[in-house]
Amino acid sequence: MKIYKSNIIPVTSENETAKYLITDKDKIIYVGNKIPSKYSQVEIINLENKTIVPGFFDTHTHFSSFGFFIDSLSVFTTAKSIKEVLDNIKKYVSDNKKKFYIMFGVSPFSVKENRLPTKMELDAIESKKPIFIVQYDGHAAIGNSALLKKVKVSKDIAGFNKELGYFFQDSFYKVVKSVTSKAPLTDAIKGIKNGADYAAKQGITSIVALQGEGFPLDMDLRLVKFYSKRLKIQIIPYFQTRSVKKIKRAKLKTWGGCFECAIDGSFGSLDAAMKEPYMVKTDIEGNKGKIFYDYSEISTMLEYANKNDIQVAIHAIGDKGIEEVVNVFQQYTNGENKNNHRIEHALILSKEEIKRIADNKIHIATQPAFLGDPLEPISLLKNILGEERFRRFMPLKEMFDAGIVVSGGSDAPVTMPNPLAGMYSAMNHPVSEQSLTAYQALQMFTINGAKGVRMDKIQGSLEVNKLADFVVLDKNPLKIDKKNIKNIKVEQVFKNGKRIV
Numbered sequence: 001m002k003i004y005k006s007n008i009i010p011v012t013s014e015n016e017t018a019k020y021l022i023t024d025k026d027k028i029i030y031v032g033n034k035i036p037s038k039y040s041q042v043e044i045i046n047l048e049n050k051t052i053v054p055g056f057f058d059t060h061t062h063f064s065s066f067g068f069f070i071d072s073l074s075v076f077t078t079a080k081s082i083k084e085v086l087d088n089i090k091k092y093v094s095d096n097k098k099k100f101y102i103m104f105g106v107s108p109f110s111v112k113e114n115r116l117p118t119k120m121e122l123d124a125i126e127s128k129k130p131i132f133i134v135q136y137d138g139h140a141a142i143g144n145s146a147l148l149k150k151v152k153v154s155k156d157i158a159g160f161n162k163e164l165g166y167f168f169q170d171s172f173y174k175v176v177k178s179v180t181s182k183a184p185l186t187d188a189i190k191g192i193k194n195g196a197d198y199a200a201k202q203g204i205t206s207i208v209a210l211q212g213e214g215f216p217l218d219m220d221l222r223l224v225k226f227y228s229k230r231l232k233i234q235i236i237p238y239f240q241t242r243s244v245k246k247i248k249r250a251k252l253k254t255w256g257g258c259f260e261c262a263i264d265g266s267f268g269s270l271d272a273a274m275k276e277p278y279m280v281k282t283d284i285e286g287n288k289g290k291i292f293y294d295y296s297e298i299s300t301m302l303e304y305a306n307k308n309d310i311q312v313a314i315h316a317i318g319d320k321g322i323e324e325v326v327n328v329f330q331q332y333t334n335g336e337n338k339n340n341h342r343i344e345h346a347l348i349l350s351k352e353e354i355k356r357i358a359d360n361k362i363h364i365a366t367q368p369a370f371l372g373d374p375l376e377p378i379s380l381l382k383n384i385l386g387e388e389r390f391r392r393f394m395p396l397k398e399m400f401d402a403g404i405v406v407s408g409g410s411d412a413p414v415t416m417p418n419p420l421a422g423m424y425s426a427m428n429h430p431v432s433e434q435s436l437t438a439y440q441a442l443q444m445f446t447i448n449g450a451k452g453v454r455m456d457k458i459q460g461s462l463e464v465n466k467l468a469d470f471v472v473l474d475k476n477p478l479k480i481d482k483k484n485i486k487n488i489k490v491e492q493v494f495k496n497g498k499r500i501v
């Protein structure tokens, strides 16, 4: 049994605070302001100048990719020009001796030249070993000459630019298949462990792993399922497939995410489905993005899910994509949405759509880090959407006011898992009236996260009989200036009553 004395924010109701948290083995047995006399002999762990909050949730990551790419992510986030990108790649290649370099996070939007590096520029860094770099939105990639020699991609396939080493559209999916079948399994396993360690240090005690990313035999899902029992934190795997047969075989109650389950694309690739055309010129006249599959497939999923207590999650980014998904969902929610079906991202929302989502009690799993991602900057979003539409980008305050349960995530490896940085973004929205209060932002990454994965009966807040998952912070997020939220430090992390950081 342990007694912690601290500033405790249980996240049970807005003004609730406590002085003491008592845990026994993996559970919380008391939260309150006066130690019950039966525990008076137990020694008190004094954390009086600290703040204790529930363990954080991240409800949307592509966990095995994140783990796999973790050591190469900073190569791209810090660079402001092609020269800096190339210098960083060069340093990464010389610091990490590998047979095959697979990296993630390159963006044409974060450098002043507004383009990706080329095959020739990569060849100048490494001519013998293959280098393969996936674009930050997971929709395109580049490779050096050694990579092109190693993978089999016919030069007529759509989106392949042999000269520059670029893979867009169909050629991207083709090359990913070829690369993943050659990627060493040991790196993937190491990545899963490193990813869990990284997340734990950010105060995350539960993380959603959206798997099924095109590996042969869905190896990524199998690995995550197998290793999840050996990790410090809780990993909640979701299967990104539209196949009833596959979900049945996988015996999971959590179904969907992005990839195969994405109804539309992304803003970076200008293929998120919109009601009105994008403001920038593309090859397609009046481009409004793309709906990737027929919504009758979602019907089939929901029908099976409702019969088998399965939750369904569908990626939808543009207002058209979201409308389509809500249209189907509302036929299966009966106004209560018992299985808590979710929409992932839900980035452009009109007032009417917010009302429909609230009326049907649809859960929204979104990623506040998109409100200030250096790889997909606000200036780019405003440019492709126009100022007026940008004002409807992730309207967090309106969603909360409407009573929608919104949870927070990172979409790692798109952004790094970091709930405090996510809280900062949610509280400092570029459309200032859509900013959340500190308490709401905290809810997003704690109790709402637990609701988003249907585990709020045992997690997400500090209450008797819930799991002893909690984080010790050096400052109280409800009491400091909202510009300083990012600077709060995670000092200790507990999962099931055991200290893990």
Ligand SMILES: [Zn+2]
Residues within 6 Å of the ligand: 060, 061, 062, 210, 257, 258, 411
């Ligand atoms: Zn995603």
